[in-house]
Amino acid sequence: MADVKLSGVHKYYGNVHAVRGLDLTIGDGEFAVLVGPSGCGKSTLLRTIAGLEDPDDGTITIGGAVVNDLRPRERNIAMVFQNYALYPYLTVNDNIAFGLRARKTPEIEIRKRVGEAAEMLGIGSLLQRYPRQLSGGQRQRVAIGRAIVRKADLFLFDEPLSNLDAQLRDEMRTEIKRLHHEITTTMIYVTHDQVEAMTLADRIVLLRDGKIEQQGAPLELFEQPRTGFVAGFLGSPSINLIPATLKINGGGAAVVFESGGTMTLPSAKTTSLTSAEGRQVLVGIRPQHFSRAGGGSLRDGVVAYSAVADLIQPTGTRTFTTIKIGGVDVVAELQAHDVSRHGERIDLAIDLNRVVLIDPASGLVIA
Amino acid sequence: MKVGKLPARKVRILGLRYLGATVVTLLFLFPVYWLFMISFKTPDEIYHVPPLWVPAQIQFSNYYVLFKDGDVVAILNSLIVAGVSSGIAIVLGTLCAYSLARFGTGGENLAMWIISQRMIPPIAVVFPIFLLYVHFGMVDGFFGLILLYTAFNLPYVIWMMRGYIVDVPLELEESALVDGLNRWEVIWKVVFPMVRSGLMATSVFTFVFAWNDFLFALVLTRTEVITFPVQLTHYFGGQSNFWGKIAAMSVLGTLPIFVAVSVMQRYLVRGISLGAVKG
């Protein structure tokens, strides 16, 4: 059990500045997910924590002790790799026991721990097989088992599910979440998949260009993104961004789209915008905030909008419909049977209470 | 393969290809056959005009002569020289290759220099080496030949093993480092088992190269450590009366190679193409 502190960590690869002065604290027992697009430095950061890379500057603390000068094997961490990293010439049993043997753990203790881990992961019947005789999901379980038996202070996961097909990935995600509930070790998990990040994390650390863009609980990032990048990265389908101009009149505010059309913003959004008349913004509306207008009066902050359905993509439970707002293609997520054919005119209600306004120049969320 | 289910045209083409393949194979194996056959002939059969294509019976007097005269010691010498030098080259070369593959030691330049060592024609170095060996009294001794073949094979081993090691997923080593091994243990417990087949294949090839070498052996041996190719040339002369010995010695010097290479069939292409083609 240990907390992890990074302060002022820099890492260069030649001319590439992969990690740029990063500060991060992960609490004891926390499940932290490092997420971001490829090349954002998340894997580098994880490898630096593991000791597989040396930071060029800054300190790394695990469980209160600075580990910069410690080898990976001296940090008492366990790591699960993307390609499982199983030794093809060893049986499942020997693969799981590998780290314990390397540390000269008594053979009785090894057998006990391997047995426990195998049972926890449901791979007890596979112990005498070789990795090549296993399916992808089974291999991943073995890789996790190898980490569990170590009873390490800290678990590191480097995109462990990205080689699995979609269905297995959902299954293993659930298992990893359950695993964390059972062993409550601090875990740091790297992924580029925002769904994994949202579902697994106690805390998401969203990285961009080697820096932390925003960190916090999953729903906090989703609902209160600090930048347009965060708003765009989380959520699927991703948030719609529509260029517009702010118009302030009296106590209220509205956005005027470039190709005409105006939407009045809810009053809660306008308080900080009183002096922003004429300012260019990107209006961010999540697809989930659209619905078919049911007639009757609209709630406060909900506006009516009539549009022509262009592309229709049913997923079974929901139907993604492309419409135009302010001349821009926008995806609306509707009920499965809300819209049936291309060209159909539909009356929509757009919930603007959770709209985000983004300054296009700085990328920051201003309201 | 169910030939019966193929259309007639395909059967004909397959038949023709078999015929072609058989003819070509016989053509290429005929000299080998001739060599083996002569080694089993009696002198009368060897010097028969017109030549006999099959000996009346298989008999081993040609081999017996080699054993009786002690000429087979050349085979033993070859075994020692090729075996020991391959062993050393494999160990040192693989370690060096690991460093090149994983740490990029010396960069591309060192790797290129090493492979360029392989390109240098033996004839260009054999003379100065001979002079140096004379100077240090190393001519006609095991040590000198083994040292030479080790050096001769090192670039090959380094080059080949670098390729095999690069193919080992880095994550396997990193996982072991996290799990508690140090670098030396990683080489021994992870890299070695992973490249075991490549290592075997490379050993076979280094052995074959040393075994087959003629020029270095010709220059650097006199009487003490004559290797089999040199011994073989001693039977050449204006007269052809040593044919039985030539054939028998050639067979003795060829059989081990055939066996070794047959075992390594899967790695043959990669081995002889210096790793350029991964069969």
Add this chain to the structure above:
Amino acid sequence: MTLATSLNGAEQRRPSRLGRMLEDRLPYLIVAPAIFILLLVGLFPLIYSLVVSFQRITMTDNDTSFVGLLNYAELFRDTRLWASLGHTAIITAVALPLELLIGFLMAQLFIDRLPGRQLFVALLVLPTVISPIVAGATWRLMFDVRFGPIGQILSFFAGEPVRILWTVNPAYVYPAIIICEVWQWSPFMFLLLLAALSNVDQSQLEAAEIDGASYLRVLRAIILPSIAPVIAVACLIRGLDLVRIFDIIWALTEGGPGSMTETISLYTYVQGFSQFEISYTAAISFLVIALLTIITTLVLKRMELAR
């Protein structure tokens, strides 16, 4: 919990200071022995040889004074040297394309599925792994005018006795050498080309078949470009071997008749070990190295371009 803690404590492995140092220096420590041997046996003689090549040491005269480029100047007047280079060039120029062509044709025979292919391939590679000196000896037996099968076979086809002194008759020594060389090394080309042809993208071939392209077009547009890198490597390896050809000729003709089949390697050997022209031999060695370096560099350059 206390048990687990103490066990985890025991699992911590802190290496000694020496162990740590050995691990830190590992990249260099494990390179050093191999490099040392290569320098000792590879580079040291070259340097020694370079020095000697500027001196005037012969069998009778151990004159270590420096004579500048005298030996190198003499190279240009040495007609036997240039003749030997010519012989080497002829053998290379004839044997290399022949091996490539025969190897390619052989590969064509085996490229499609052929049950038992493994066995054929295993048998066909045998000539390539034989010691060249044995290959030479074998063909010496094959070519023998009285007891060899070649004359007998030729007589059978000609319908009259054919008596050719393959290894002595000036008209036939080159064919003899090239037959032996091609016999031994065509299978080498065959193996590499077979592997390369098997790696040609099958979907491209199928697409071409659907488009109705002729075989020659497919060969030119798809197959050759995709196996070109392998051909280049194979030619480089074999080319370098051919330029230093020694064993086969030693076994077949020993450079004769006269010095008619004397290649550069044989000539260097004669100068060094029969004439004991120490300094001059060193100069020849450097000429050979220079020539090979130029050729190799040119070939490698072209290969880079082709990539």
